[in-house]
Amino acid sequence: MTAQLPAQTAQRNGPVTLAPAPALLRAALDATSEAVVLCTAAHRVLLVNAAAKLLVPRLEPGMDATAGPVPELARAITDGDESFTADYEGRRLRGTRRALDDEHYGWYLHDTMPLERERARTTFLAEAGRRLASSLHQRLCLRTTAELAVSYLADAAVVVMPTVRRHSDWMRLVSGGALEEGTLREHVLGDVPGLVEALGGFPPIPSRWLDASQAPDWLLPEGFGPIGALLVTPLPGNAEPAGALILARRGEHAAFSDEDEMLARIFAARAGAAISAAMLYREQVDTTAVLQADLLPPELPEPDGIELVGSYQAARDALRIGGDFYDVYGPTERSSETVIALGDVCGKGPEAAVLTGKVRQTLRALRLVEAPPDEMLRVLNQALLESGRQHRFVTLVVGSMMRTDHGRVRLTLASGGHPPPLVLRADGTVEEVPASGTLIGVVPQVVIHPATVELAPGELCLLYSDGLTEARGGTTGTEQYGEERLHDALASCHGMPAAAAVERVRQLVSDWVHGGVRDDIAMMAVRAPSRTPLSLRGGGARNTSPFAIDARRGDRRPRAWA
Amino acid sequence: MTVFTTTPPRSLDDPGFGEHYLRLVGDGDEYGAVDVVTELLDDGVPPQRIMTEVIARTQARVGELWAANEWTIAREHAATAISERALAAVAARCSVRPTRGRITIACVDGEWHALPVRILAEMLRLDGWRVDFLGASVPGPHLVTHLHQTGPDAVALSCMIPARLPRAHAAVTACRSAGVPVIAGGRGFGPDGRWAQTLGADAWAADAVQAVARLDRDWPPRMEDPWVSSFLGDDEYTYVVRHRGDLIGTALKRLTEAYPAVHRYDQRQHDATAEDMGHIVDFLAAALYVADDRLFIDFVKWTAAVLQARHVPGEALAVGLRLIREQLRDYPTATDYLDAGLAHLK
Numbered sequence: 076m077t078a079q080l081p082a083q084t085a086q087r088n089g090p091v092t093l094a095p096a097p098a099l100l101r102a103a104l105d106a107t108s109e110a111v112v113l114c115t116a117a118h119r120v121l122l123v124n125a126a127a128k129l130l131v132p133r134l135e136p137g138m139d140a141t142a143g144p145v146p147e148l149a150r151a152i153t154d155g156d157e158s159f160t161a162d163y164e165g166r167r168l169r170g171t172r173r174a175l176d177d178e179h180y181g182w183y184l185h186d187t188m189p190l191e192r193e194r195a196r197t198t199f200l201a202e203a204g205r206r207l208a209s210s211l212h213q214r215l216c217l218r219t220t221a222e223l224a225v226s227y228l229a230d231a232a233v234v235v236m237p238t239v240r241r242h243s244d245w246m247r248l249v250s251g252g253a254l255e256e257g258t259l260r261e262h263v264l265g266d267v268p269g270l271v272e273a274l275g276g277f278p279p280i281p282s283r284w285l286d287a288s289q290a291p292d293w294l295l296p297e298g299f300g301p302i303g304a305l306l307v308t309p310l311p312g313n314a315e316p317a318g319a320l321i322l323a324r325r326g327e328h329a330a331f332s333d334e335d336e337m338l339a340r341i342f343a344a345r346a347g348a349a350i351s352a353a354m355l356y357r358e359q360v361d362t363t364a365v366l367q368a369d370l371l372p373p374e375l376p377e378p379d380g381i382e383l384v385g386s387y388q389a390a391r392d393a394l395r396i397g398g399d400f401y402d403v404y405g406p407t408e409r410s411s412e413t414v415i416a417l418g419d420v421c422g423k424g425p426e427a428a429v430l431t432g433k434v435r436q437t438l439r440a441l442r443l444v445e446a447p448p449d450e451m452l453r454v455l456n457q458a459l460l461e462s463g464r465q466h467r468f469v470t471l472v473v474g475s476m477m478r479t480d481h482g483r484v485r486l487t488l489a490s491g492g493h494p495p496p497l498v499l500r501a502d503g504t505v506e507e508v509p510a511s512g513t514l515i516g517v518v519p520q521v522v523i524h525p526a527t528v529e530l531a532p533g534e535l536c537l538l539y540s541d542g543l544t545e546a547r548g549g550t551t552g553t554e555q556y557g558e559e560r561l562h563d564a565l566a567s568c569h570g571m572p573a574a575a576a577v578e579r580v581r582q583l584v585s586d587w588v589h590g591g592v593r594d595d596i597a598m599m600a601v602r603a604p605s606r607t608p609l610s611l612r613g614g615g616a617r618n619t620s621p622f623a624i625d626a627r628r629g630d631r632r633p634r635a636w637a
Numbered sequence: 638m639t640v641f642t643t644t645p646p647r648s649l650d651d652p653g654f655g656e657h658y659l660r661l662v663g664d665g666d667e668y669g670a671v672d673v674v675t676e677l678l679d680d681g682v683p684p685q686r687i688m689t690e691v692i693a694r695t696q697a698r699v700g701e702l703w704a705a706n707e708w709t710i711a712r713e714h715a716a717t718a719i720s721e722r723a724l725a726a727v728a729a730r731c732s733v734r735p736t737r738g739r740i741t742i743a744c745v746d747g748e749w750h751a752l753p754v755r756i757l758a759e760m761l762r763l764d765g766w767r768v769d770f771l772g773a774s775v776p777g778p779h780l781v782t783h784l785h786q787t788g789p790d791a792v793a794l795s796c797m798i799p800a801r802l803p804r805a806h807a808a809v810t811a812c813r814s815a816g817v818p819v820i821a822g823g824r825g826f827g828p829d830g831r832w833a834q835t836l837g838a839d840a841w842a843a844d845a846v847q848a849v850a851r852l853d854r855d856w857p858p859r860m861e862d863p864w865v866s867s868f869l870g871d872d873e874y875t876y877v878v879r880h881r882g883d884l885i886g887t888a889l890k891r892l893t894e895a896y897p898a899v900h901r902y903d904q905r906q907h908d909a910t911a912e913d914m915g916h917i918v919d920f921l922a923a924a925l926y927v928a929d930d931r932l933f934i935d936f937v938k939w940t941a942a943v944l945q946a947r948h949v950p951g952e953a954l955a956v957g958l959r960l961i962r963e964q965l966r967d968y969p970t971a972t973d974y975l976d977a978g979l980a981h982l983k
Contacts, residue, residue, distance in 0.1 A: 205862065210816040212788030219816060360786050389779075550885045550911045563905055570711045572665065575718040578773070582749045585774055586912070589881075590747070605665065 110184035113175070114140045118152055121179065130166060130184055148182065167191065196338055199227045203342055207349035211356040214246075220310075220320065220346040221248040228339055229306070229322035231295050234346075235259070236318045237274060249299055266291040269307035273319035279340065282306040282331035287323070295323060303329025308339050310347035317351040369435075370428045372597075376405050378413045380478040382535075382573040382602035386581055390423070390542075390595050398427035399540045399597035402435050404442040411477060414442050414451075417538040417599045418471025418493065430467050434459075438473065448473040448489035449523040452515060456491070459516035468516035472496055472538050476601060482532040484603040489525040491515040494544065497562065498528055499535045499576075503569040505562045508536070533605035535573055537565060542596040543580070548588035556587050573602035647673075649682055649690060659695050662716045662723075663708065670719050671726045684731045684763060688756050689846055692724050696752055706946040717752055724752070728759045736765035738790030740852070741817075743771040743780055745805040745825075750797040753823065757793060757845040764849050777808045784815045790857055792817050793848060796825030799832070799936070800919040803878075803926050806836040806869060813837065813863035818856070822848055832927050837863060873968045874925040877918060885914040888960035895956075916940070917957050921974060930974045937978035951982045958982075 101122070104111055110127035114120055118140040127134065133144040141153045147161035148170060161168045167188040174180045206219050217234050224232035225248050236244040241261040248254050265271050268285040287305040295302065306322040320343050324331070331339070372387040385401050401417040416438050420427045437458050441451045451473050459469070470493040476486045488496055492514025495507045512523035530536060539561075546556040564583045568576035577600050584596065648654065661669040677687050699716045702708040708716070742758045744751055751773035758770040769787060771780065784792065792812045796805045802825060812819045820840040821833035830841030839858045842848035877884065889911060893899045902910065916936075924933035937958070941951050962975040 206816060209814050210788065211785040212816075215788040215816050356785065549908070550889070550915075551882050559904065560908070568711065568714075570665075571715045572667075572718045574721075575714040578718075578749070579714055582774075585747060585749070589915070 112140075112182040112184065114152070114180055114182070116178050116180070127184055130168060130186055131163065195227070199223075199338075200341065200345075203345055207345050210349075211353050213350060213353040213357055216346070216350045216353045217246045217318075218248075218254060220350065221246050221254065223342070223346075224248075224320060224322060224339075225250050228335070228342065230325045231299060231323040233294065233321040233323075234310070234318055235264070235270065235274065235321065237316060238264070243274075247295070249296060252296070255296075263291070263293070267294055267307065267321065268305065270319055270321065273307045273309040274316055276309060276316045279308050279336070282336060290323070294321070299323070300325055301327075303327055304331050306331045306336060306339055308336075308343040310343050310350060312347050312351035313355070317347040317354065320346065370400075370432050372400070373402055375403055376413070378405070378476075380482065380604065381413070381476060381484050382600070382604055383413075383415070384573040384577045384600045384602075386577045386596075386598045388542075388581060388596040390593055398423055398431060399542060399595035400431045400435060401538070401597050401599045402438065404439055407443060407445060410445050412475040413477070414438075414448070414473065414475045415538070415599060415601065416471055416473045417540065417597055418469050418491075419540045419542075419595075419597070420469045421467060423595075430469065433462070434469055434471070447525075448475055448487055449512075449525045452489050452491045452512065452523050453521060456515045456521045457519075460519060468514050470494075470514045470541075472510070474536075474538070474601075479529070482603055484530040484601065485527065486530065486536055486601060487525055487527045488536075489523050491521065491523065494539065494541050494558075496536055496538045497565055498530070499537070499565050499569060501531050501533050503566055505566050530601070530603040532603045533570070535565075535568070535576060535600055535602040537576075537580070538599040538601075540595065540597040542594035543584055543598065545594065546584050546588045546596070547593070552589070556584055560587070570605070572605075573600040576600055576602075647676060648680070649677060649686065655691075655694065655698075658691055659698055662695055662699065662719045663702075663712060665712075665715045665719060667719050667722050670723045674723045674727050675730065678727060678730055684727050685760055685846075687727050688724065688759060689844070692720050692727075693753065693756050693845065696720050704943050704946065706943075720752055721755065724755060724759060728762070731763060733763050733765060735762075735767040737767070738856075739767040739769070739787060740791045740793060741769045741771060741780070741783060741787065741789045742793045743775040743795070743808075744773045745794060745796040745801045745808055746776050747774055747801050747804055748796055748798060748823075748825070749773045750795070750823070753797070753845070754793065754795040757795075757822070757848055760845045760849050761793075761852070764853070766852070775808075777804070777811055780808055781811045781815055784812060784817050789817055791852060792819045794819055794821050794838070795823040796821070797823045799825045799827070799932050800916070800923045801825060802832055802836065802923045802932075803870070806926070809836050809838050810863050810867045813839070813860060816860075818858055818860055820848060820851060827929075827932070832929070832932070835869065835927050835929075837865070837867070869928075870926040871928075871970075873970050874922055876968060877922045877925060877965070877971060881915070881918050881922075884918050884961055884964055885911055887964055888914045888957070891960055891963070892956070914957055914961070917961050921961065921971060924974050925971060928970075930977045933974045933978050934981055937981050941982060955979060955982045 104122070105125040107124070108126055110130050111124045112120060112127050112134065113122040120134065120136050120138045120140050120143070122136055123134050131145055141149050143149045145161050145163050145168065147159045151159035151172070156172070158171045166186040168184055169187050170182045170184045172180055172182055203223050206223065207216065210216055210219065220234050221232045231247070231249040233245055233247045238261050243259045243261065243264060244256070245259055246254065246256045264274065268289050269280045272280060282304055285305045285307065287302040290302050290305055302323045303326040304324045308320045308322070309316050310318040310320055320339070322339060372385055375383050375385050377383065383403065387399065387401065398420040401415070404414040406413060418434065420430045420434065434455065437455050438451060441454055446454065459467070470491055472488055472490045472493045474486050474488040476484055479485050488508055488510045490510040490512045492512060495510060498506050498508060500506065508526050508528055510524060510526035513521045515521065528536060544556055544558050544561055547553050548556065564580050565576070568579050571579065577598050580598065658670065658673055661673065674687050674691060677691070678684065696717065699708065699713055703710065703713040740761060742754050744754055755770065758768045762768050769783065769789065771783060794805065794808055794812070796802065805825065809819050809821070818839040820842060821830065821836070821838035822842045826833040826841060830843065833841035839860065840851050842851050892910070899910070920933055920936040924930055937954065940954055944951065944954060958975050958979050962972060965971040965975070
């Protein structure tokens with residue numbers, strides 16, 4: 076190394092080139108964090124700076140470099156390689172050779188282990204964050220916690236949940252094994268060193284204070300072998316622990332370093348947050364489910380000799396409950412008639428759903444006193460008006476139905492401001508039921524004109540909510556489906572069982588809106604079962620349009636096969 | 638009811654069995670069909686065989702008969718309803734205690750072919766799975782809510798029509814983001830399931846038997862970050878989807894100009910024509926989405942075959958393709974796909 080002296084020295088002594096004292100050079104080399112090993116061209120070690128000494132303590136000046144303590148380095152020197160990597164006494168050494176002058180070369184060494192470890196930790200925590208944040212389901216969160224822990228932190232992981240009624244659920248995963256789960260009785264939890272403390276929300280006990288040999292046999296599966304090191308970490312939750320994470324490593328010399336313990340704690344904090352969020356979500360869901368139970372569409376009975384099918388399609392953004400509803404009230408002791416109702420409460424969301432519940436309950440009670448459909452609507456109107464919520468109203472159709480002779484079904488329908496039901500006749504025509512009336516819950520005196528329809532075998536009556544006809548779609552995306560299209564759609568269901576007909580109308584409307592419906596759609600179909608399925612026979616209607624077009628659905632024309 | 642002059646064949650292996658059962662289903666004879674399958678059960682035929690070799694196979698025939706214009710849509714739908722009743726009858730007689738994990742089964746939003754997945758649901762139930770069957774056309778948000786509430790080990794997602802692939806992709810990504818691996822099924826994912834992989838599904842099965850076998854081994858699979866494959870399509874896809882209404886509207890307008898007969902179409906015919914144009918645009922968009930012209934070519938070939946069975950000249954479809962093509966001159970890939978489709982019409 077050469078250096079220019081400061082200017083004034085140069086002026087006094089004239090320009091000279093000075094070599095610094097060897098001791099100064101030595102000190103400079105020792106002061107750098109770069110590990111440097113100087114060798115002569117004859118492969119004799121000339122100098123090992125302090126950083127290099129730290130990485131490879133047994134490397135000495137004067138040594139034959141081709142027989143040094145790191146075999147990979149010695150081999151690189153022998154082979155004339157420019158670089159090497161070696162796992163040496165807990166370090167990952169990486170060295171590059173640089174020629175210095177004709178007589179000397181140097182090896183510059185690094186330990187890449189800390190960097191790699193840091194990178195792996197970062198990757199692990201990033202993956203943990205992503206996967207733990209993804210689910211709101213508690214069991215999935217527990218499983219993810221165990222899987223992540225085994226992927227990076229330990230050979231086995233057990234997640235233990237807080238004690239509920241003297242029992243704790245647990246989930247366990249051993250590296251390379253399958254997930255196991257079960258329940259522990261509270262009194263055995265004390266067998267695991269540190270577990271009761273962790274579940275009690277106390278600060279974690281360092282691994283070195285936990286005697287791994289004290290762990291009970293049941294903690295890990297038989298084949299796991301002796302536990303070398305044990306770490307029990309609390310899973311922090313919402314002001315109380317969400318559980319505890321037990322980590323175990325195999326082998327006599329296994330240990331959890333301080334760094335490992337810190338990482339486990341950071342991981343446990345994330346896992347605990349995810350698990351407790353999932354717990355909260357489950358509580359909400361359980362509560363909602365209880366409240367929803369009475370609001371969801373009912374399972375329909377199968378009245379003898381009548382096909383009855385309902386369909387409820389909640390709007391995209393709803394909690395599967397909303398303002399549309401249908402219900403069926405079976406025969407009573409004195410009346411063999413089955414009563415059906417389908418309606419639409421104004422408004423959306425939970426408020427509409429609550430009113431829906433009231434309406435359904437009122438109808439159920441009215442059914443028990445065997446009021447005819449128009450009377451049911453009048454009483455319902457009064458009940459709603461007296462309940463005080465003036466600005467809420469409902470439109471609905473109530474019908475009572477019974478089998479008559481020759482497989483026919485007689486329906487008496489009363490409408491309170493609702494779209495009139497449609498009837499699909501045996502000849503494929505579609506007609507509106509002439510039932511009319513004012514909407515319910517607005518004025519004290521309602522006018523209701525009920526109507527009676529007779530369904531011959533194979534004929535069908537469809538009750539629907541206006542979400543169906545008002546569904547917006549088509550080419551522009553804003554055109555309403557409309558009654559005319561609904562008539563056509565129903566006509567295309569000629570000959571189908573009620574279930575298939577309802578499904579088909581749903582499908583056609585869904586195709587029309589080209590994506591999720593934006594309003595609730597309720598449908599209910601009553602059909603007199605067909606005795607002669609022959610209407611289905613015969614080929615499809617032939618197409619004459621030059622543009623395809625009608626071709627794929629001969630069924631588009633109501634009476635094409637009649 | 639069908640009247641037989643001879644004793645109807647009863648064994649599954651009898652040569653006339655398939656035709657006999659198809660006739661029952663096609664006549665809407667629910668009781669006859671249910672009797673046949675329950676008798677097979679009584680004879681000791683495994684329920685899985687009845688589901689795949691009788692019900693599923695017959696349903697495939699029903700689809701073919703409709704495509705060949707032998708059966709009307711009404712008859713097809715009625716037959717499907719009978720198949721569902723027969724399946725329910727078989728399922729009702731075979732209860733299995735769940736010994737495996739839990740699985741959610743759903744059709745993609747806009748997908749209405751529910752019977753194949755209903756069969757899968759019953760097959761998995763028989764295999765010891767706890768099954769939640771959500772049915773036809775399940776909107777993505779409903780599916781994801783269900784996953785968060787039940788935490789299943791898998792979602793089986795069915796898509797029979799490739800035009801629904803973009804929506805299927807949204808569902809696949811959402812399920813996997815919720816930490817639940819997805820097994821895809823149905824013809825919509827391509828003849829060999831090629832697009833299931835494009836969409837990031839964890840597995841694919843051609844039919845119910847394969848799906849049961851696939852879920853039987855090394856499940857759940859290791860899941861990569863779902864957002865790695867979360868965006869497909871390019872600016873051409875975006876353009877076609879965003880201008881869907883304009884493309885169809887303009888095509889209809891020009892059709893009317895070129896063929897005065899269209900003027901006399903009533904609303905029904907007009908709607909049907911618009912819907913056909915819609916199909917062309919939707920399949921084109923789906924092909925652009927997965928960047929595969931085979932999707933579009935298959936659609937053209939299939940539609941041409943269906944039209945031919947109805948004695949509609951292939952020119953009708955070609956006119957539609959050209960009307961859309963005229964409007965996409967600035968979009969080279971879309972134009973290429975449309976040209977490839979047109980080439981297959983000659």
